[in-house]
Amino acid sequence: MSDITATPPPMKLRKKRGRILGNSGLILAGTVLGLITLMAIFAPFIAPYDPYLQTLDDRLIPPAFIDAEMADPRYLLGTDNLGRDYLSRLIYGARISLLIGLLTMLVSGVIGTVLGVAAGYFGGRVDTVVSFLITTRLSLPVVMVALAVVAVAGGSLQVVVLVLGLLLWDRFAVVMRSATMQLRNLEYVAAAQAVGCSTPRILVGEILPNLIPALVVVASYEMAQAILLEAALSFLGLGVQPPLPSWGLMVAEAKEVMLFDPWVILLPGLAICVLVLAINMLGDGIRDVTAPEGRS
Amino acid sequence: MTTPVLDVKQLAVQIPVTDGILHAVRDVTLTVARGETLCVVGESGCGKSLTSLAVMGLLPGSARRTAAHMRFAGEDLLTVTPRRLRELRGNRMAMIFQEPMTSLNPAWTIGDQLTEPFLRHGKGNRREATDRAVFLLERVGIAAAGRRLGQYPHELSGGLRQRVMIAMALMCGPDLILADEPTTALDVTIQAEILHLLAELQREFGMGLLLVTHDLGIVARVAHRVAVMYAGEVVESGPTVTVFDEPRHPYTRGLIDCIPIPARSRPGVPLGTIPGLVPSLVGGIEGCAFRDRCAFATEPCARPVPVVTGAEGHAWRCILPSAVPSLLENPA
Amino acid sequence: MSDQQPILELRNVVKRYSVGRGMFAAKRPLMAVGGVSLSVPRGQVLGLVGESGCGKSTLAKMVLGLETPTEGEVLIDGRPIAQLGRLERARLVQPVFQDPYSSLNPRKTIASIVGLPLAVHGEGTGPERATRVEEMLAMVGLAPRHAAAYPSQLSGGQRQRVAIARALILKPQLLICDEPTSALDVSVQAQILNLLMDLQSRLGLTSLFISHNLAVVQMLATRVAVMYLGRVVEEGPTAEVMVRAQHPYSRGLLASVLTPDPRLGLPDTRLGSVFPDPLSPPPGCAFHPRCPLVFDRCKTEAPQLRHHQGASRAACHAAERDAAMAPA
Numbered sequence: 031m032s033d034i035t036a037t038p039p040p041m042k043l044r045k046k047r048g049r050i051l052g053n054s055g056l057i058l059a060g061t062v063l064g065l066i067t068l069m070a071i072f073a074p075f076i077a078p079y080d081p082y083l084q085t086l087d088d089r090l091i092p093p094a095f096i097d098a099e100m101a102d103p104r105y106l107l108g109t110d111n112l113g114r115d116y117l118s119r120l121i122y123g124a125r126i127s128l129l130i131g132l133l134t135m136l137v138s139g140v141i142g143t144v145l146g147v148a149a150g151y152f153g154g155r156v157d158t159v160v161s162f163l164i165t166t167r168l169s170l171p172v173v174m175v176a177l178a179v180v181a182v183a184g185g186s187l188q189v190v191v192l193v194l195g196l197l198l199w200d201r202f203a204v205v206m207r208s209a210t211m212q213l214r215n216l217e218y219v220a221a222a223q224a225v226g227c228s229t230p231r232i233l234v235g236e237i238l239p240n241l242i243p244a245l246v247v248v249a250s251y252e253m254a255q256a257i258l259l260e261a262a263l264s265f266l267g268l269g270v271q272p273p274l275p276s277w278g279l280m281v282a283e284a285k286e287v288m289l290f291d292p293w294v295i296l297l298p299g300l301a302i303c304v305l306v307l308a309i310n311m312l313g314d315g316i317r318d319v320t321a322p323e324g325r326s
Numbered sequence: 327m328t329t330p331v332l333d334v335k336q337l338a339v340q341i342p343v344t345d346g347i348l349h350a351v352r353d354v355t356l357t358v359a360r361g362e363t364l365c366v367v368g369e370s371g372c373g374k375s376l377t378s379l380a381v382m383g384l385l386p387g388s389a390r391r392t393a394a395h396m397r398f399a400g401e402d403l404l405t406v407t408p409r410r411l412r413e414l415r416g417n418r419m420a421m422i423f424q425e426p427m428t429s430l431n432p433a434w435t436i437g438d439q440l441t442e443p444f445l446r447h448g449k450g451n452r453r454e455a456t457d458r459a460v461f462l463l464e465r466v467g468i469a470a471a472g473r474r475l476g477q478y479p480h481e482l483s484g485g486l487r488q489r490v491m492i493a494m495a496l497m498c499g500p501d502l503i504l505a506d507e508p509t510t511a512l513d514v515t516i517q518a519e520i521l522h523l524l525a526e527l528q529r530e531f532g533m534g535l536l537l538v539t540h541d542l543g544i545v546a547r548v549a550h551r552v553a554v555m556y557a558g559e560v561v562e563s564g565p566t567v568t569v570f571d572e573p574r575h576p577y578t579r580g581l582i583d584c585i586p587i588p589a590r591s592r593p594g595v596p597l598g599t600i601p602g603l604v605p606s607l608v609g610g611i612e613g614c615a616f617r618d619r620c621a622f623a624t625e626p627c628a629r630p631v632p633v634v635t636g637a638e639g640h641a642w643r644c645i646l647p648s649a650v651p652s653l654l655e656n657p658a
Numbered sequence: 659m660s661d662q663q664p665i666l667e668l669r670n671v672v673k674r675y676s677v678g679r680g681m682f683a684a685k686r687p688l689m690a691v692g693g694v695s696l697s698v699p700r701g702q703v704l705g706l707v708g709e710s711g712c713g714k715s716t717l718a719k720m721v722l723g724l725e726t727p728t729e730g731e732v733l734i735d736g737r738p739i740a741q742l743g744r745l746e747r748a749r750l751v752q753p754v755f756q757d758p759y760s761s762l763n764p765r766k767t768i769a770s771i772v773g774l775p776l777a778v779h780g781e782g783t784g785p786e787r788a789t790r791v792e793e794m795l796a797m798v799g800l801a802p803r804h805a806a807a808y809p810s811q812l813s814g815g816q817r818q819r820v821a822i823a824r825a826l827i828l829k830p831q832l833l834i835c836d837e838p839t840s841a842l843d844v845s846v847q848a849q850i851l852n853l854l855m856d857l858q859s860r861l862g863l864t865s866l867f868i869s870h871n872l873a874v875v876q877m878l879a880t881r882v883a884v885m886y887l888g889r890v891v892e893e894g895p896t897a898e899v900m901v902r903a904q905h906p907y908s909r910g911l912l913a914s915v916l917t918p919d920p921r922l923g924l925p926d927t928r929l930g931s932v933f934p935d936p937l938s939p940p941p942g943c944a945f946h947p948r949c950p951l952v953f954d955r956c957k958t959e960a961p962q963l964r965h966h967q968g969a970s971r972a973a974c975h976a977a978e979r980d981a982a983m984a985p986a
Contacts, residue, residue: 217761221824224722225775226748235774239765369843370814513709514870514914515929522924540843543916547924566920584848586873587917588900596855597848597877603813 056315062308070124078106079115081122081275089113096293110280110294111287119275120301126276127257127305130191134256135249137195142202143245147233149203150210160203167200176259180268187270190263194256202248209244213237243317250313254306261302277302330357331501331534332381336394339376339385346608350376350389352558358502358534363525365545365566366538367581368555371604374538377555378504381536382421383411399501417447420495422488424507429491430479436463436490437475444497455497462493466523485516492523502534509544521548542581546570551639554578557615558607564640572649574634574642576620579650598654614643622646663736664697665832665864666704666721666751671695671730673716677937686937690716692888693730695963698832698864698881705879705896706868707911711936713888714868718836721866723747735831745779752825756837758817762809768795769805772823779828794823799853815846819853826857833865839874851877873915876900884908887936887944890963894970904972906951943975951976 069076093108093116094101101108107117149160179193213219214237222232261278263269265285270276272283277298284294339351351373358364366374380391383403396403399418401410415421423429431439440462441455449455456475463471466489479487488508495503505524509517525548528535539545545552546566553563554577562575573579583598602619605611614620617627626645635641671694676685691713698704708714719725721732723739732739734750742750752775755761762771769791770777776787792802798819809817818838825833835854839847855878857863869875875882876896883893884907892905903909906929913925928950934940940947946956955975963973966981 217755217757218763220719220722220724221753221755221761221821222763222774223724224748224751224753225824225828226745226778227774228744231778236763240763369845515709515910515927518914518916518925518927519929522926525924541916542844542918546918546920547916547922549920570918570920581844582918584845585918586848586851586871586877588873588876588912588915596852599849599852600845 053315053318055311056319059308059311059315062304063312066124066305066308067128069121070128073121073125077115077118077121079118081114081118082273083114085109085113087113090287090291090294092291092293107297108293110283116294116297119280120277120297122275123277123280123298123301124305126187126270126274127260127302130187130194130260130270131253131257131309133191134194134198134260135253137191138197138199138252138256139202139245139249141195142199142248143206143241145199146203146206147210147237147241150207151214151229151233151237153211153214157207160207164200164203164207167197167203170197172197172259173262176263177266177268180263185263185268185271187274190260190269194259198252198256198259201252202245205244205248206241209241210237213240243320246316246320247313250309250316254309257302257306257309330359331399332356332358332536333395333397334381334393335396336392337377337380337396338392339373339380340390340392341386342388342390343608347610349607349610350558351380352607352610354553354555354558354560356536356553356560356563358536360501360534361529361532362550363528363535363537363548365549365552366536366555367540367542367545367552369540369581369604371607372555373558374540374555375506378421378506378536378538382415382419382504384415384421413447416443417449417498418500419502419504420498420500422491422495422503422505422508425511430487432479434478435475436477436479436482440475440490440494440497443494447498449498458497459493462496463490465496465527466490466493467519468493484512485520488512488516488520489523492520492527496527496531499531500533502536503528504536504538506538507540508537510540517544524548542585554581557604557611559615559643561616561644562642564636564642565638568638568640574636574640574646574649575616575644576622576646576650577616579652580619583652583654598652622650662699664699664733665735666696666698666866667731667733667736668694668696668717668721669731669733671717671720671727671732673713673720673725674728688937689888689939690936691720691727694885694888694890695730696883696890696893698866700864701862702880703858703863703865703867703878705872705875705882706866706885707870707872707875707882708885709870709911711887712885714885715836717885718753718834718866718868721832721834722751722753748775748830749779749828750830751832751834752828752830753834753836754818754821754825754838757841758814758821759809759841761821762817764809766808767805768800768807768809768812768820771809771820772805772827775824775828790827791823794827795820797826797857798823813846814842815849818842818846818850822850822853822857826861831864833863835865835867837869838867840869840871847874854878871915872900872912873917884911887934887939889944889973891945891974892970892972893963894968894972898968898970902968904966904968904970904977905945905974906949906976907945908972943973949976 088102088109090111091102091105091109092100093106105115107120109116145160145163149157175197176193180189183189219232219236222236260269261281264276264278265282267282269278272279280298281295288295335355337351337354341348341350354377356364366377368374379385385391393404401414437459440459441452444450444455444458445452459475460471463474468474468486468489482490509520512520521544524535537548549566551564552566552569553560554575556577562569562573562578569578570582573582580598580600584600586597600619605615605618613628614631617623631643631645633641633643671691673691675688675690677688694717696704706714716725720727739747772794773787773791776782776790782790791805795802795804800816800819839850842850851874858878867875867878879896881894882896882899883890884905886907892899892903892908899908903912910927910929913927929948934944934947942958943956943961946952949956961973961975963971965971966977
């Protein structure tokens, strides 16, 4: 119905701001993610203790809200079974999760977008080859391959990022391919060709900007996926290696005492959950806000 | 005149949008008699399609519909139960949509889709349904009708699909057909054929036809009466010849003047135009909605404009005392 | 560069596609354009009329260099388009497309859309470009404030003005208008047609104007070519084709223009509504299954585009027969 009116230009910014403020999910997710990011960046200043410092006398002290009698005011969220401050480890753990999420997303995003856009824009043989690559990739079970590679190459942050990055590009490729195919047939691409734009210029100037909403959604999904996979790999002992304070690793370390002290597994689990949820909600929200107005 | 098959008074449709309420249809009153063709004409966004959807009870979920009354062949459409409405739809009132490709289900054969409403409304058994389908397909000019029943929509051309849509609308012998831009997606040479067919069938079966279109050419050639809509309102209505000969609303005149006509419009002779843009319908409008674009607007136009009624049911929503002359240099 | 040299010349242009029908069926050739020869002299407008699938848009794409002809040659200002570079070609020929909603990139401002050709061709400095964009917007009837707007903030008619501005900013030799008003409301169509007429007389544009509506074409065109299933069936001066069309298809097209005259009733085009399958066109004259004048010869022998009477040419056996029988 938006055809009815032609809004004068100055409305633009005010409208966009209104759309951001009107989207409560976006605000909430943005705030949570912002806090987690700040926490990760300023971890050395925020964390009360060195996350690696073991105080073997203070093992498994519960936080106050779990057991007020056993709690120790020095350890706000208690300590793990090696006597390390749990709050500090959680704060430093955000660094690992965000780093792995972002890097994996970048690696897989670049691979998937390049392949998908090329396939969608050029079609023909390029499309056949890319489609074959996508099908091949989809036939690989991600967790199994990741486990196998990490088992052979050894677990480290670099290896995890590389393995996940090389495994998670399929969704980027599939979505970018079909989105590009649609855009390719639009008349503004033909107009740009007629104007004499080179192919790279069309891809960067006309196609890519219109892929951003889809890209943001896939990127947020893949980042969340990478964080979850890292947690799973670390849980299985094949991700980042101890004593790095990864949330997945913390869950793994907690499983031995899980039956007696369930909060040890609950806190990192909750952290993963909140982070993943916030990222997904942010992706959805950004898509809603950045989608161009007009005919939908 | 007999009681009209469709009688709508003061229909309004409101749709909540992000920045308020869109008054998409405002105070629309119209009637369609048996054997009569009423054309609702207007440009995109004028509310013509919503009007027909409102009559069928097919508005989008968020839209709100109000009316003083809305009667269809003895039924009150305002108070009718959803169940009864479903019985009426496709049975006694049928709809033909613009795009015959998307309004036919690609997974079903033509025969299945033709017989389905007939069987669902309990008009007879499968055998009778098939017989009627063949009869109607032949009637709408489809050769080898028996063979067509087993075909799927994608096997037919656009013109044939629209013929199938018309046959489908006729299956249950409706009292009223609502056709929303039935020929807009078709090629020009096929458009005339389909309109011919619609007009002929309508005479033959004595149905009312409410035809929604943006094309004044179609209106002039098929309508008995016309309702011109602008910004959600009917700004002028009446017998087709009267409205075209003596338009009383400047918008009607503007629409007529901007159509290119072979032999009259020539290179170098500009067409008439309507300056400006359609006003926003969010939040409602006081006074004449056309006044910002009107060459004759005066100060009283900012106040509510009453409907003036002339001879033969010609009515208009304008304070001008006489018919609006053409502003073209060489009117025909 | 003499005045006799046509700006656009098509020499027996053919475009064939191969169309797949599922995974296992063999591909079949589809003749989208089947040997079209036309020319447009400087300062003239050639109207190209036909229904969907007649090949008129494929023809436009070939003239724009977006498609390559299977056979034949497209010459612009005497130079074969196949030998022109990307930028050179863009300076010669520019398009205005049908759908103003998909022809403008929704993520760019109007200024950057209209200024894109200048940027691509490296013309002028930033401020110079801005001035030229503003001049161009004024020429197509848009206000300077529109420059900062996005396409979604403009109406369909305003968007089409933007598309025209973009096409004209490089001052091309040839403008290709592919159904430029078909997606617009009638009152907006009138505004755009008036604008094109005005630009035509002010700038002396040479253009190819494509439409399915003869009434629209005759507003602008000096000559008209009617296409049916990939071939030109009639070509001649607009006035002559409008008044004394020789091909029955042209007459049918003309009859199907519904003028707003309430006393005329519906026209009988006598064309039927069975459109032939372009994958298996009828033998002989492709129009013969729909033709009211069909006789035996039409079913076996394809007619050639020839002069029969007057200044226009038609590809029709019946027109040839009638011309032969008419007293000289």
